[in-house]
Amino acid sequence: MSRVIRKIACAVSGGVDSTVAAYLLKQRGYEVTGIFMKNWDAREDDADCSLDADLEDAEYACRKLSIPFKVANFVKPYWHHVFSTMLQEYQSGITPNPDILCNKKIKFDAFYKHATNNLHADAIATGHYARIMRCPNGDVRLLRGIDTEKDQTFFLSQVQQAAIQRVLFPVGELKKVEVKKIASLIGLEKIARKRESTGICFVGKRDFQTFIDKYIEPQHGTFVDIDTGEVVGYHSGIHCWTLGQRCNIGGKKFPYFVARVCSGTQTIHVAAGTNHPALFCSTFSTSAPHWICDHPVKPGGSFTCLFKSQHPDDVAPCTVVQECDLTLHVSLRVPRRAITPGQFAVFYSDEVCLGSAKITSLGPSLQEEISVAKKNHINTSGN
16 A cells, blocks of 8 residues: 555444444544444344344444545345355355455445545545554565454455555454453543454344245255164254254254265254264365465465464364466365355464465265275285
C-alpha cells in the first residue's frame, strides 16, 4: 500500500473488536468512517435474530467515538454468492464454510470495492485478529494475530492480494483481553461486556435444522452402522449432518458419530465411539488452491507445511503435492479426525497464512487402512 492513507472505511459490527479497531485508527490520526454491513434481510423470516441489536450497537459505538456511521446493503450479493452456495453444498451432502465465503465475496470484495470506489476510502479496516507484513517487492503476506487463541487468518485464507494490499487489522497486534480493556477505558463498557457472536448470524438462537429446513426440502434416510451394516436409526435429511457429528440415536450402548455421507441414497454411515478409526483419515484432495502471496509449489512439485481444516484445531504437519491440473493431494503425518469435503484446508508456514483450498474428496479412512494391512499380512503369512 504505497499510497498515502488518510481516509479509512472501518467495518463495524457492533462488537468490541471492530469498535476498538475504529478507535485505534482514529487515535492514529486517520479519518475514519464506520460502515455496518447489512448482509441479511430480517424480513426473510421471523427469526429472533440479533442483527437489529448489532446495528444499534454499531451506531452507538460510532457516536461515542465521534466518527461518521453508514450502513451498506449487501443483501443481494450475500444471497447469491454466499447463502445460495451454502444451500447447494448442503444439498449435495458436503459441509460449506460460509464465514470464509463471506470474507472472500462480501467483506473483502463487495465491501472493499464499495469503500474504495464509492466512498473514496484509501483503505479498509476490520476487527479481525490478523496481521500483515509488507514485502520489499510490494506484496503483502497475511500473518496470524498475536492472540493465537483468537487468530482469524483461517477465515481470511481466500482473500485476494488486491484487498490485502489495502486493509488494516488494528487489533491484530493485541490480545482479546487488551481489546476489552481498551473498550472499557474509553467508556464503552456496554460493548466490552457484549457476548461474542458465534455461528451464522441469521440463524439467531434457533436450532440450525429448523432454520435450514425452511430452504431445503427434507429427504428422509437411514443411519447405518459402518461396522455391521445394520440400520440403527432414521434422519430427515443429509443437509443437517456433517462428518464427526454426534447422532442422537437412542437405545445404543455407545454414541454414534457420522463417518460417511452418501447423497445419492441419503444414507449416513455412523461409527460407534468418538475415536472410531472410520472417523480418521490421513490423505485428501482439494480443488486448485488460492495462494495469498507466495506460491509455494508448482504443478508436479511438492512442499511441506502446516495445515488445519477447522478453526479451533491446532495446525498439523503435512506434505502437499500439486497435480498437473492444479489440484492438491495432501498427506498428513498423523491421521486426523473429521476432515470434511466442502471445508477448506488452510495452509501455514510458521506464522504466515499461505492460503487455502476446498477439500473435494478423502482418501481411505484409518479403518480401511487397517483392514488392508490385515489382509496383506494374512496373504503374506499364507505365502
